[in-house]
Amino acid sequence: MSDINLSSRLKPLMQRGCDFLGTHLAIMGGAMSWISERHLVGAISNAGGFGVLACGSMDPALLRAEIQETQKITRLPFGVNLITMHPQLDELIDVCLEVKVSHIVLAGGIPSAPAIKRIKEGGTKLIWFTPALSLGKRLVKMGADALVIEGMEAGGHIGPVCTSVLSQEVLPHLAEQVPIFVAGGIGRGETMVSYLEMGAAGVQLGTLFVCAKECIAHANFKKAFIRAPARDAIPTTQLDPRFPVIPVRALVNEGTKLFLEKQREVIAQFDTSKLSKEEAQLEIEKFWAGALRSAVIDGDTKNGSVMAGQIVGLIKEELPVREILENLIGQSEQSLLHREL
Numbered sequence: 001m002s003d004i005n006l007s008s009r010l011k012p013l014m015q016r017g018c019d020f021l022g023t024h025l026a027i028m029g030g031a032m033s034w035i036s037e038r039h040l041v042g043a044i045s046n047a048g049g050f051g052v053l054a055c056g057s058m059d060p061a062l063l064r065a066e067i068q069e070t071q072k073i074t075r076l077p078f079g080v081n082l083i084t085m086h087p088q089l090d091e092l093i094d095v096c097l098e099v100k101v102s103h104i105v106l107a108g109g110i111p112s113a114p115a116i117k118r119i120k121e122g123g124t125k126l127i128w129f130t131p132a133l134s135l136g137k138r139l140v141k142m143g144a145d146a147l148v149i150e151g152m153e154a155g156g157h158i159g160p161v162c163t164s165v166l167s168q169e170v171l172p173h174l175a176e177q178v179p180i181f182v183a184g185g186i187g188r189g190e191t192m193v194s195y196l197e198m199g200a201a202g203v204q205l206g207t208l209f210v211c212a213k214e215c216i217a218h219a220n221f222k223k224a225f226i227r228a229p230a231r232d233a234i235p236t237t238q239l240d241p242r243f244p245v246i247p248v249r250a251l252v253n254e255g256t257k258l259f260l261e262k263q264r265e266v267i268a269q270f271d272t273s274k275l276s277k278e279e280a281q282l283e284i285e286k287f288w289a290g291a292l293r294s295a296v297i298d299g300d301t302k303n304g305s306v307m308a309g310q311i312v313g314l315i316k317e318e319l320p321v322r323e324i325l326e327n328l329i330g331q332s333e334q335s336l337l338h339r340e341l
């Protein structure tokens with residue numbers, strides 16, 4: 001399979017990101033739990049991008065098998081996303097080091113110092129999510145080889161700041177020190193180019209890859225994406241500051257309403273001393289456990305969690321990964337050409 005052609009205008013903008021990732025394009029396919037498995041990840045890497053395996057729901061044995069199966073699909077580089085809260089984080093890191101994963105993408109906070117040391121000494125490149133400049137600076141000092149800055153337009157768990165503001169906050173201060181990949185709300189090449197011109201080394205996209213032909217998500221999940229306008233991708237609401245909810249951006253459905261009712265019910269039980277604070281918080285957090293799986297794998301898009309970013313409104317059809325990337329590159333080239341006219 002030949003590489004997607006890059007002009008002498010776009011190539012230099014992507015060079016740093018490509019060198020860091022070892023790819024032809026500075027485009028990462030952001031890890032998506034249940035979705036970013038061997039087929040999608042292999043297809044993204046084979047088309048010149050950088051696939052990232054999601055391992056939020058895997059144990060070490062499953063992760064090892066998934067990496068090995070992905071290595072059978074592609075010989076090109078791909079990464080593994082680890083969530084720092086995972087109870088078996090150390091064992092998952094061991095697996096990545098043993099099977100020589102080139103890049104680990106850490107999300108969800110800061111792991112222990114020995115864990116960071118092992119990743120670095122193992123020769124694996126460390127990419128870290130940051131939702132703010134202050135944390136970004138800290139992560140660079142702690143050894144991040146690159147950063148992903150993700151704005152709140154993104155699908156899944158989100159921070160409070162939008163991508164356009166986060167980029168202006170972080171890129172001028174940290175882009176010279178480490179490669180930075182911008183994520184959240186990128187659905188077309190023009191937008192991708194604008195972040196590259198601001199100093200980003202590359203971009204990370206999630207939502208746009210869900211309706212890839214190679215993606216194993218259930219047909220109902222993909223249909224929901226194709227039908228949804230941007231305004232349907234909304235963050236989950238927290239009812240009571242005593243019980244924090246990390247916002248998750250997903251398509252509004254019956255599950256969204258049930259989540260509000262659940263919070264109301266649990267808070268009432270806490271207020272009448274039927275539940276302790278810890279029990280109530282756990283009840284709230286448990287609600288979404290498995291909800292993404294039931295939507296992605298079983299196709300229950302009514303009650304499950306259909307996590308999607310705001311650019312969902314741009315998705316009109318199922319396309320092969322390669323065509324998705326070709327469209328992005330084509331739009332990028334056009335926008336760069338217009339600047340010269």
Ligand SMILES: Cc1cc2nc3c(=O)[nH]c(=O)nc-3n(C[C@H](O)[C@H](O)[C@H](O)COP(=O)(O)O)c2cc1C
Pocket residue numbers: 029030031032033035054055056081107150153154155156157183184185186204205206207208306307308309310311
């Ligand atoms: C369905 C879905 C599941 C996701 N799961 C994860 C995850 O497990 N780990 C993670 O670090 N990011 C996760 N993300 C975020 C993506 O990796 C990526 O950063 C984000 O989708 C980029 O924004 P976009 O959706 O606007 O393209 C998820 C996103 C979606 C849409």
